[in-house]
Every structure is written in C-alpha cells, then in structure tokens.
C-alpha cells in the first residue's frame with residue numbers, strides 16, 4: 001500500500017510525477033470559489049486556501065520521501081506513538097530554500113532534552129533526536145503542521161520514527177538494502193574474536209583481583225561512594241574515568257565514582273596489541289560489569305566522542321551470546337563470547353555497528369537453548385581527548401549532540417581559565 005493512499009488517499013505519482021500540478025489545482029480552485037458576493041476574498045476562505053496549500057505541500061513532502069527512500073510503507077515507518085527520533089519531512093540540505101544543521105538546531109534547541117539534528121547530503125528531509133519520546137512529543141505538538149518563524153513561516157512536517165529505521169536511512173549510503181546482502185562481521189570490518197586470549201590461571205587471578213578489590217572497598221571508609229552501580233539489572237564499576245549514564249558520556253560529575261586504573265591489566269593490553277597490530281596498545285579506562293542471570297545491555301555503540309577507535313572486551317566466568325546489529329543493512333549477527341575470550345572492535349565494527357546482550361535467561365546456540373549463568377566482563381577503552389568524531393555513520397554518532405557540544409565548550413573554557 002502506498003503511503004499517500006494511507007495518509008492522504010492520493011497516489012503519490014499523481015503529485016510527484018507532475019511537479020507544480022498542485023499549485024495550478026490550488027490556483028484554479030481559489031479563483032473559482034474563494035470570493036464572497038462583493039468579490040473580496042473572506043478570511044475564512046483565505047484560511048481554507050492556506051490549509052489546502054499546506055495539505056498539498058505535505059503530500060508532496062511525504063511522496064518525495066517515499067520516492068527517494070524507495071519506501072512504499074510510510075504508514076509502518078512513521079509511527080502514531082511518540083519516539084525519541086523524528087523525521088522532519090520538508091527541511092534539509094536539499095529542501096526548497098535549503099536549510100543546514102545549524103538552522104535546524106536553532107528550531108529545536110529551545111525544547112527540553114533536544115539531543116541532535118542529522119542532515120543528509122542531497123536530501124530534502126532530516127532527523128531530530130531527543131532524549132526520549134516524552135521530550136519529542138512536546139516539540140512535535142509545537143511544530144508539526146505549524147508555521148515556523150525561524151524558517152520564514154514555512155510549515156514543518158514531523159513524524160515519529162524508530163531509532164533503528166532512522167539509523168538505517170542515515171548510515172546506509174555504503175550499502176543497498178536488498179534483504180539478502182552479504183554482510184560480514186570479521187577482521188575486514190574491524191571485528192576480532194580471540195578465544196582463549198587468557199589462560200585459565202590468568203582467568204582465576206583476574207576474578208581474584210576483582211574480588212579482592214571489593215574486599216578492600218568493603219573495609220574502606222569510602223565504600224559508600226565507591227560501590228558497584230546498578231543499571232538495567234547489571235552491576236558496573238569504572239576505573240580510570242567514569243561513564244555518566246545520564247549524560248551518556250564520560251563525565252567528571254558522574255553518578256558513578258571511578259577508581260584508579262589497575263596495573264594488573266597492563267600485560268593483557270600489551271598482549272592484545274601483539275595480536276591485533278592495528279591496536280596501538282593505549283588504554284586508560286576500564287569498565288568491569290557483572291551480569292546476574294537475566295540481565296543484559298541494550299543495543300548501543302560505545303559513545304564515539306567519549307572513547308577512541310579501539311574497544312576491547314574480555315569475557316569472564318560463563319559464555320553469553322552477544323548480538324551485533326548493522327543498521328545500514330539491518331543485519332544481525334550473533335557471536336558466542338566464551339570466558340577467557342577477547343573481542344576487539346575497531347573501525348566500522350566499532351562505529352557502524354551496535355552491540356547488545358539481550359535481557360533474557362537463556363541463549364539459543366546452534367538451535368539449542370543454553371541457560372545463562374552469572375557472567376562478568378572487562379571493557380577497555382581509551383578516552384577521546386578531543387571529544388570529537390569524524391566517522392561516516394551519522395545514525396550512531398554523538399559528535400553533534402548538545403550534551404557533547406556543551407562538554408566541549410566547558411573543557412575549552414576550563415583550559416583558557418588562568419590558574
């Protein structure tokens with residue numbers, strides 16, 4: 001079913017194939033019936049005419065999107081219920097009058113928890129991301145089908161869209177969405193899986209180091225603020241620097257305290273650099289996580305502007321299935337992470353894929369259900385000092401987010417302050 005059939009009971013080809021046709025239709029009808037007896041256009045007639053013009057503009061915008069994205073299912077793609085991400089159907093680089101990211105940001109900035117705008121080259125539409133659907137709904141109520149003063153009164157059209165659909169549109173420039181595209185997650189895209197990266201003895205020693213650290217904290221007067229932080233039913237502890245789950249960024253005023261980077265990890269980092277030559281052996285942040293049965297971590301990409309290119313993960317205690325999702329093609333690839341293994345994500349695997357551990361009690365491995373048991377992991381990363389990212393995957397990148405911009409400004413101001 002074509003979008004326009006659903007949204008407007010019109011065939012988009014009628015509109016899109018005959019450019020400018022709607023203006024003639026409009027003009028003709030206005031001349032025919034929009035005048036009162038004295039030949040003066042009445043206010044209500046004028047309003048009706050404007051409404052019709054807006055409706056035709058809307059039809060044209062949706063049809064253009066449908067055509068350019070080759071999607072005839074906009075009634076599924078655009079959602080009735082709020083989502084954190086919205087498509088701005090008629091404002092983008094290639095829209096009439098062309099707008100850029102900064103101009104769009106100015107429109108959305110006044111709204112609470114606005115995160116970022118994503119404009120795409122050659123596209124007359126763009127996307128806006130808020131922290132949550134409850135924030136996006138406020139902006140949509142204020143802007144959708146209303147004249148926008150910052151754009152000379154142009155009426156904007158906004159639709160809710162699932163974040164993964166947005167990420168697909170934003171990232172797919174390198175891929176064709178064929179449904180059966182061969183997508184691999186291996187060294188060619190920066191993904192390494194090294195089983196038995198550590199020996200059983202080293203594994204035992206690592207567990208003991210983590211437990212000994214807990215014991216020390218228990219005995220320490222500082223234990224109250226140096227605790228395991230619970231998030232999504234898993235427990236997290238940061239070393240070197242802390243990740244702030246509210247800011248979704250490395251932050252000094254984090255909810256979670258960070259501890260000194262432990263020296264017992266250094267030989268393993270050296271070993272990883274020997275096995276993966278493209279890794280420069282630099283790590284200054286460690287996150288240890290404990291996953292009780294049934295817990296997990298939702299699909300995410302490690303913040304591009306918080307951490308440098310290489311992300312390393314050592315698995316401890318028991319195996320777990322990790323899902324990797326490639327928004328550009330919608331591919332999902334599952335990797336079984338065994339204890340003692342190392343995962344390395346770089347390049348496209350790190351910037352253009354998301355990863356998750358599903359929140360469930362068992363994994364399906366080779367057609368068989370495998371019960372989960374408690375698992376621990378150690379994620380090792382390097383702080384991104386410039387807090388910038390120039391990757392090619394705007395759907396997953398936080399370089400333009402308001403929070404990151406503010407943090408960059410704060411850092412700049414702190415640096416320029418005299419001591």
Ligand SMILES: O=C(O)CCC(=O)C(=O)O
Pocket residue numbers: 287289297302313355376377378379
């Ligand atoms: O626990 C894991 O294996 C992965 C953790 C992770 O993805 C992260 O901390 O960003």
Ligand SMILES: [Fe+2]
Pocket residue numbers: 300301302355
């Ligand atoms: Fe991650």
